Amino acid sequence: MPATSTTSPDQSDSSGAPAGEQRAKYRIEQVAERLQTTKRTLRYYEEIGLLLPAERTEGGYRLYSDEDIARLERIQRLKDLLGFSLAEIRALMHADDERLLVRAAYQQESDPAAKLKHIEEADRLSRQQLTVVERKMAGLEQMRQDILQRLGHYEQHRHDLHAQMQGAAEPEQPAQ
Amino acid sequence: MPATSTTSPDQSDSSGAPAGEQRAKYRIEQVAERLQTTKRTLRYYEEIGLLLPAERTEGGYRLYSDEDIARLERIQRLKDLLGFSLAEIRALMHADDERLLVRAAYQQESDPAAKLKHIEEADRLSRQQLTVVERKMAGLEQMRQDILQRLGHYEQHRHDLHAQMQGAAEPEQPAQ
DNA sequence: GAAAACATTCACGTAAACGGAAATGATAAC
DNA sequence: GTTATCATTTCCGTTTACGTGAATGTTTTC
Numbered sequence: 001m002p003a004t005s006t007t008s009p010d011q012s013d014s015s016g017a018p019a020g021e022q023r024a025k026y027r028i029e030q031v032a033e034r035l036q037t038t039k040r041t042l043r044y045y046e047e048i049g050l051l052l053p054a055e056r057t058e059g060g061y062r063l064y065s066d067e068d069i070a071r072l073e074r075i076q077r078l079k080d081l082l083g084f085s086l087a088e089i090r091a092l093m094h095a096d097d098e099r100l101l102v103r104a105a106y107q108q109e110s111d112p113a114a115k116l117k118h119i120e121e122a123d124r125l126s127r128q129q130l131t132v133v134e135r136k137m138a139g140l141e142q143m144r145q146d147i148l149q150r151l152g153h154y155e156q157h158r159h160d161l162h163a164q165m166q167g168a169a170e171p172e173q174p175a176q
Numbered sequence: 177m178p179a180t181s182t183t184s185p186d187q188s189d190s191s192g193a194p195a196g197e198q199r200a201k202y203r204i205e206q207v208a209e210r211l212q213t214t215k216r217t218l219r220y221y222e223e224i225g226l227l228l229p230a231e232r233t234e235g236g237y238r239l240y241s242d243e244d245i246a247r248l249e250r251i252q253r254l255k256d257l258l259g260f261s262l263a264e265i266r267a268l269m270h271a272d273d274e275r276l277l278v279r280a281a282y283q284q285e286s287d288p289a290a291k292l293k294h295i296e297e298a299d300r301l302s303r304q305q306l307t308v309v310e311r312k313m314a315g316l317e318q319m320r321q322d323i324l325q326r327l328g329h330y331e332q333h334r335h336d337l338h339a340q341m342q343g344a345a346e347p348e349q350p351a352q
Numbered sequence: 353g354a355a356a357a358c359a360t361t362c363a364c365g366t367a368a369a370c371g372g373a374a375a376t377g378a379t380a381a382c
Numbered sequence: 383g384t385t386a387t388c389a390t391t392t393c394c395g396t397t398t399a400c401g402t403g404a405a406t407g408t409t410t411t412c
Contacts, residue, residue, distance in 0.1 A: 027388080027389080028388095028389075029388075029389085038370085038371080039389090040369095040370060040371060040372080041369080041370065041371095043390090043391090044369070044370060048369090057378080057379090057389095058378085059377070059378040059379075059389075059390085060377080060378075060389075060390060060391095061378070061379085061388085061389055061390080062389085062390090077315055077318075077319065078319075081259075081311070081312050081315030081316065082259055082312070082315065082316065082319070083258060083259010083260065084259065085368075085369090086368075086369070087368085099326075106333075112337050112340050112341045112344070113341065115333075115337055116334065116337050116338075116341075119330050119333050119334055119337070120334075122326075122330060123327065123330045123334075126323050126326050126327050126330070127327070129319075129323055130320065130323045130324070130327070133316055133319050133320050133323065134320065135257070136257050136258070136312075136316055137313060137316045137317070137320070139253055139257030139258065140257070140258060140309055140312055140313045140316065141313070142253075143253070143258070143305075143309050144306065144309050144310065144313065147302050147305055147306045147309065148306070150275075150298075150302050151299065151302050151303070151306070154295050154298060154299045154302070157282075157291075157295050158292065158295055158296075158299075161288050161291055161292045161295070162292075164288050165288045165289065165292075203358080203359080204358095204359075205358075205359085214400080214401085215359090216399095216400060216401065216402085217399080217400065217401095219360090219361095220399070220400060224399095233359095233408080233409090234408090235359075235360085235407070235408040235409075236359075236360060236361095236407080236408080237358085237359055237360080237408070237409085238359085238360090261398075261399090262398075262399070263398085
């Protein structure tokens, strides 16, 4: 079988890297370890079209790029921090993908009116995301205030108790 | 069978309600409708020990109090806004329950040193919750900044495009 | 007091988000 | 060049958070 050289990078980078900057590729286990997840999860994310690794070796091994890793980090933030479902995340990310496509088209596009339309669409999607995020933040802030208030009460109680215990040790004090 | 009177409230309220203030009790369907959820969900929450209705009728019907409803609202906020799992929520709420028990004991407790210990514990639990909330908020703020930055880019692009289109339509004019 | 409308408890079903094992192939190490 | 260590796909299992009846009991309404 025509096994290509994995040791010799025959087709390293055709991108705009100016000099000896070779873009790193990671195998699934390394990615899983680095980002505190599992191989199964990474394959699952690919299965549902959420994270498609940039490349594959001749043998079929997945190869993740730095962009893939950044994307995965974003996915994790959305999931763990914000509690979005993978379906919601996929929607968000696809919106982002569209945005990138728009950006690519943006360079090509000759008609300024068409460019403008693309921008407007990307803008709309971003504002949508912003709304969701800000709603969640408001909810969190509310909770934070509740907790802080409680903590304030405890502080007060502690203060009173200390005074009281002092008073018990040495009577002759006006009660609270 | 000794069916008690549901129409005549023989044992209305033995709590500290001073006058004709009778505390409302709601049946499962009303609660479900009001809080935008389902009866099944309410029963499930009870099943996992998350929301135990205050009372039951002789026949076994669940009766929810206003406190129960407030609790349910809190559960929903934790779940929908913050994306906590029901297990996490249960942990949080049980911490809160413990806090309330502490508070009840606090009234009874004669020993100030014991009171102090209880306060310290409640304080610890609240700080724990605060950490989780603030971590989530930091993540959200990060996302918000990302989105705002993108929106700024769009604004810039839009500005450029408008200028460009102006220039193409009517050359020889200063932009408006 | 009988029907309608609501409730109850099983009990099984389901979608999401993976876990884990089996059979097999690819790379790396020696 | 073979062995050990990765990887692959396939498929079935699991947990969470409920949905959806079925069989039955209770409360309300007439």
